[in-house]
Amino acid sequence: MWFWISLILLFASIGVHLRWKSRFRRAQSDIAGLERLQQLMQEEHARDRDREHIRQQTIFDGMLEGVAILDSQGTVQSSNLAFRRFLNITQETRGRRLDECVSHPDIPRLLERLARDGQVLGMEIILPGPPVRVLQANGNRLSGDQLTLLVFHDQTRIKELERMRKEFVANVSHELRTPLSLIKGFVETLMGGAVTDPVQAQKFLQTINKHTDRLTYLIEDLLTLSRLEGGQVSLNRKPTGLAEAAQQVIEDLETRAREQSVQVVNLIPEEMTVFVDAERLQQVFFNLLENAIKYGKVGGTVEIGAKSMVAGGVEVWVKDDGPGIPEESRTRVFERFYRVDRARARDTGGTGLGLAIVKHIVQIHGGEVWVNSEIDKGSTFHFTLPAESEAG
Numbered sequence: 001m002w003f004w005i006s007l008i009l010l011f012a013s014i015g016v017h018l019r020w021k022s023r024f025r026r027a028q029s030d031i032a033g034l035e036r037l038q039q040l041m042q043e044e045h046a047r048d049r050d051r052e053h054i055r056q057q058t059i060f061d062g063m064l065e066g067v068a069i070l071d072s073q074g075t076v077q078s079s080n081l082a083f084r085r086f087l088n089i090t091q092e093t094r095g096r097r098l099d100e101c102v103s104h105p106d107i108p109r110l111l112e113r114l115a116r117d118g119q120v121l122g123m124e125i126i127l128p129g130p131p132v133r134v135l136q137a138n139g140n141r142l143s144g145d146q147l148t149l150l151v152f153h154d155q156t157r158i159k160e161l162e163r164m165r166k167e168f169v170a171n172v173s174h175e176l177r178t179p180l181s182l183i184k185g186f187v188e189t190l191m192g193g194a195v196t197d198p199v200q201a202q203k204f205l206q207t208i209n210k211h212t213d214r215l216t217y218l219i220e221d222l223l224t225l226s227r228l229e230g231g232q233v234s235l236n237r238k239p240t241g242l243a244e245a246a247q248q249v250i251e252d253l254e255t256r257a258r259e260q261s262v263q264v265v266n267l268i269p270e271e272m273t274v275f276v277d278a279e280r281l282q283q284v285f286f287n288l289l290e291n292a293i294k295y296g297k298v299g300g301t302v303e304i305g306a307k308s309m310v311a312g313g314v315e316v317w318v319k320d321d322g323p324g325i326p327e328e329s330r331t332r333v334f335e336r337f338y339r340v341d342r343a344r345a346r347d348t349g350g351t352g353l354g355l356a357i358v359k360h361i362v363q364i365h366g367g368e369v370w371v372n373s374e375i376d377k378g379s380t381f382h383f384t385l386p387a388e389s390e391a392g
């Protein structure tokens with residue numbers, strides 16, 4: 001009997017032991033699984049954080065503005081590509097004071113103002129270059145934080161446009177004032193009754209007339225240029241005979257050429273056709289030929305020629321045997337109001353806008369314009385016109 005009871009108890013305890021052992025094992029594997037899961041989640045979080053960091057840095061680096069975050073000591077915590085490019089910084093900025101990264105006299109001033117006022121608005125920093133760059137710095141302390149957000153805007157282009165606009169206004173005012181004051185002077189003299197000789201009075205009136213014409217040309221050229229620059233010109237492109245277009249202009253300027261005893265020769269092959277706005281093309285020919293006659297040699301020859309280019313399109317030229325253009329002026333003659341010899345150019349009644357108009361017309365046709373010149377030998381103005389298929 002006791003034997004049987006002991007045997008039953010033994011089996012029962014073995015059974016309980018085995019059951020607990022398997023439960024324990026299961027619990028153990030459950031815990032290991034949980035730990036693994038936790039680890040996987042942590043890894044995923046870290047990856048998310050990395051991805052977010054890379055995303056933020058990419059956005060940060062894609063910004064046109066130069067951005068940096070500084071701590072209260074002026075130490076860079078992070079900066080974007082534009083910031084480092086603007087300030088020409090090639091080394092790591094993180095952990096270094098901004099005035100150590102950039103040696104510019106305005107940077108310590110900027111840090112000082114940030115530390116004192118907690119902000120800087122519209123501070124202009126000029127970097128010597130080349131090329132010279134104008135930056136505008138704005139800094140603000142981030143609220144509830146010891147960090148400062150510093151943003152640099154590149155103002156170089158805006159400043160350049162501002163300078164050009166001011167220069168243009170000054171030039172236009174000057175160009176308008178000169179003939180106006182001459183006109184006023186002659187009118188006042190005539191009104192004063194001091195000129196009694198009718199021949200003399202007639203001369204005065206002719207001078208007044210000449211200067212009014214100059215004002216009219218100037219205003220017409222200004223309007224043309226402003227339309228061309230403002231992109232308001234729609235081209236009426238058609239297949240146009242090049243030689244014929246040039247011939248028309250030669251005839252229009254015949255009297256002027258005769259006055260200067262200049263012989264104009266049209267060497268453009270008869271059959272050459274271009275796909276252009278004929279009226280605009282004639283304006284190009286007119287301005288170039290008028291200059292060649294005006295600035296060329298008295299009794300000289302002007303040639304107009306053209307050839308097909310290997311790459312397609314045509315190259316046209318207007319060649320004179322005048323005094324030539326000094327090398328340093330050869331690109332500048334296409335600028336508004338630029339004149340090689342100011343006194344002479346004004347004397348010949350020029351507006352200083354003819355070549356700027358030529359350049360714009362050629363460019364909107366998709367071509368290029370340039371001048372080759374040799375002092376005392378002459379100048380050749382060239383321009384290209386794309387082939388019909390290339391023209392937009």
Ligand code: ADP
Pocket residue numbers: 287291292295296320322323324325333338339340341345346349350351352353354355356379
């Ligand atoms: P302008 O009305 O003064 O002629 P342009 O823009 O047509 O203005 O020309 C600019 C300047 O370029 C002229 O003032 C002149 O000094 C110079 N220039 C233009 N064409 C010639 C040329 N064929 N030979 C020498 N100088 C020229």
